[in-house]
Amino acid sequence: MRDKQKIRKEIILLARQQPDLALDRVNSLLIEFPNEVWTWSLRSDVYHTSGDLENAMSDIDKAIRIRFDEPSTHATKARYCIQKSDFEGAIFSLSNAIEIGEKLRFSYFDSWCRFNRAFCYCKIGDFEAAKEDLSAVDDNEQTWIDRLRSKAELLEACRDRRLD
Template identity: 25%
Template sequence: MRDLLGLLAPDIMNIIWRIRAKDPTAFADAVEFTEQHPEIWELWHTLAYAYEARGEYTAAIAALTRAIVLSPREPVSFMDRGGCALMAGHYERAMADFSLGLILCDELDWDDYREALHFLRAEAFVQLGKKAEALSDLAHVPHDYVFWTIQVRSKAELLALCGEGAASSGGMDGLERRPEEVITRESLRVPSTKGNLVFEDWAVLPESPDEEESELAMEMGTAGLEAIDAMLLKYTRDRYLKAARVIIDAAQASGVPYSDETRIRLYARRLIVLANAGALEARGNLHRPRFSEVRLPEQP
């Protein structure tokens, strides 16, 4: 199934781009692809994106529910379904999905979605008038956090809606404010509680690929690298997302395990290539995937 998804990836990317360009035929193609391969949960995400672009949030929620049935331990599915519920004004349902996503993050020991899930759930709590709960969630995100909820929101805006002032301190653990250090492969890692090294533990992506990464890129060839690019673009949205989240989503959808450090570094490297080529917009240093963001470029 992973091989099939790899073959479909360029067509999926094409559909997403056409949806953003308001091509009326793109929606029908999203439906057709999903009908042809209903066993692939990622295609249900693409269909949900197509519905969401049309403002049909109930249908998008149904598509994401099907994705969850097929692959029930994907935090991103609960985050996206909760986001659609939030846009539809179903705040209790949105809060429940964000909570389930956070539970999965704990069970899977994943950090990539935590901040977004806390931030989105804070919006749901604000809409429900539960300011204390919203403040508790906002304590888990950096003071300068900005994300799309029902509109582009900053942490300061949500704090103001809770009757609080702006955040008094950052939540970036000081990494961005620290002077650059000599970077070695070992210095990029910290011990993992799972006994191996995972992407979330990396502080900095090296400026240049090492020998293993270079050999992998040569082995994959142009077609393989283009398939990676297609998956990265598929999991990039028209709103800013953490670069780490996009990389992990694309790698996971391609069947890359967390333990395959070299391959995940290659995904991170290709994200930089896409940004340099203008295929996506970035803010922050993409060599620090946890502290930078990407989105699809705005259409003229």
């Protein structure tokens, strides 16, 4: 079998131009690999790329059920929750990703997860929890959430006790 990352990249690029064809290809992969996290995650990405957040969420949940201890699937679910303004759901998923990452000594997602969780805490008004997460984030950190956000902006929101 060809490299999973290469297949993923090809299908995601195809999804931007021909989402139905991309979905057909990933469905074929799911027939071949029905119990693999990467195939469910990939179909979730295809649905997300085509704007179908409901099916994207359903498939990422299937990927999580197959292998709970994969931090990237929890981070993806959190991103979808944020898009749906389900900030409590996002906090739950981000907390799972952080906890799993710590257990696996896999810090790749830690800063991104803490930054996004701080954003969610601000959205629900828990500014103390947001500040705690931001204390573990690099001062120059910024990422795209609903728009490009910076650590400094989130800290200001904590001081002002409101996030625009």
